[in-house]
Amino acid sequence: MDNKQMSALLEILNDSVIFDADMASYSTLRAGGRAEALCFINNLPLLTGVIGFLNRESINWMTIGKGSNLLVTDQGIKGAVLILKGELAAISRRSGNLVTAGGGLSNRELIKYCIHEGLSGMEFLAGVPGTLGGAVMMNAGAYGEETGSFIEKIGVVTSSGNAEELAGSGINFSYRKSSIEERSVIYSITLKLKNGERGQVRERVEKNWSMRRESQPLDMPNCGSVFKNPPGGYAARLIESSGLKGFKIGGAMISPKHANFIVNTGDAKASDILALIEVARKRVKEDSGILLETEIRVVGQ
Ligand SMILES: Cc1cc2nc3c(=O)[nH]c(=O)nc-3n(C[C@H](O)[C@H](O)[C@H](O)COP(=O)(O)OP(=O)(O)OC[C@H]3O[C@@H](n4cnc5c(N)ncnc54)[C@H](O)[C@@H]3O)c2cc1C
Known part of the structure; x- marks a missing residue:
């Protein structure tokens, strides 16, 4: 990235860019190299704007959530890394059992909201330390449940910079995989949840947390399961x-x-x-x- 491109990025993003960013601080493994530019993006017009700019300038880019499933090589990332913040990391709407949130919302915040609202379904994500966008992309799952089963629709910005909506029923979700285009950015997710009871939702969340504390080395930096379970085994x-x-x-x-x-x-x-x-x-x-x-x-x- 040359100086002119760096100045343009600063201007587009209102200074919300870190150049030569230490990616170990943005990955739960606390390891890895640096990224040329780490861009924090607060709303959809900024997201489409910045992707348009990066594409026009032929600068590589990728999106990350909490880096809880990532290993950044020691040589680091050439190009821009996008992180969703602000409006793109908030719960924006509830309509009955449908909840719409930004792709950058942390699973922790989602679970807190679900407990407060007495909405059931996502308890399995308690203790999965990522964002909702990362959970959709990876089809994160635990205890027999998967994120993909709760998707009503998502909003994505495609690799070419266009914002589109995809119905959950049109997306293929399989073990830790989704059919969503790799380089698209999931900026919004509408989840279809179930009516529950606040106390019961909280109880299930706490049970999942304590199972994780017992079985996982949560006192040291890690990125969860390194390998997928092979068919029929662990x-x-x-x-x-x-x-x-x-x-x-x-x-x-x-x-x-x-x-x-x-x-x-x-x-x-x-x-x-x-x-x-x-x-x-x-x-x-x-x-x-x-x-x-x-x-x-x-x-x-
Ligand atoms: C202690 C621990 C326990 C874990 N337990 C589980 C578990 O039980 N089940 C499980 O499935 N996983 C588990 N994980 C792994 C990880 O938390 C999940 O895969 C999580 O969904 C990744 O989310 P993230 O936001 O951190 O994504 P990242 O790790 O930042 O990124 C993962 C992938 O998703 C893409 N991505 C992220 N956000 C977006 C977005 N908004 N739009 C488009 N692409 C995006 C990235 O480009 C990358 O390819 C665990 C991890 C840890 C550290």
Whole structure:
């Protein structure tokens, strides 16, 4: 990105840009390199405007939520990273059981709202530390429930910069995957929830939280499950059977508490984490014949 492009970005976004941003601070693994520009975007006209500008200037861009499923390489990201804030991270409307929110809304805020309103459905997202946009893109799920089942419609800005609405029924959701175009930005989501009772919704949320606290290494930076579960099995069991719990490369360690989690013990480089992923994949393949597929997304050069 040259100086002229940087000045133009500053002007479009009213100074809400960090250049040469340390992406470790924007990823729950607390590892990885820098991004040329980190852009905070508050509303839809700004979003379409900035994407139009980046496309015209042939600058690469991508969107992130809380970086809770991301590994940024040590070489970092060439181009712009977009983060949705303000109007694009708020609950904007409730009409009966339909709730509309911005793609940048945190799951935590959504759950708080659902408890307050006595709306049931999204309790399974309690303890999944991302945004609603990230949850839709990844079809985040837990305890047999998935985000995709609750989507009435979404608003996206396509990779070419046009805002469109997609009906939930027209989107294919599968295990940690959606058919939404990879580079589009999910800026708005309408969820179809169920009437519930405040106390019961809160109880289910607290139960999910305590199950996570018991089974996951939440005291160390991590990005949740590293690998997808293979059909009919559990990645964690396979990694544990290969004797890899506690195995370390540099500052990255396979969690002794949950073998499908890699934790950053303090000074992990992205390359340590990538090396550990390869060791786990190779050892599990040798021991069980199963080739594990990563759930986390590796981004950067
Ligand atoms: C402790 C812990 C527990 C976890 N438990 C679970 C679990 O039980 N189930 C589960 O499914 N996941 C789990 N995860 C993984 C992660 O939280 C989810 O995948 C989450 O949905 C990712 O959301 P995010 O906003 O952080 O997305 P990011 O990690 O920032 O991005 C993930 C992908 O989504 C894209 N993306 C993000 N926001 C948008 C948007 N607005 N528009 C378009 N694309 C977007 C990014 O480009 C990227 O490709 C866990 C993670 C942690 C750290």
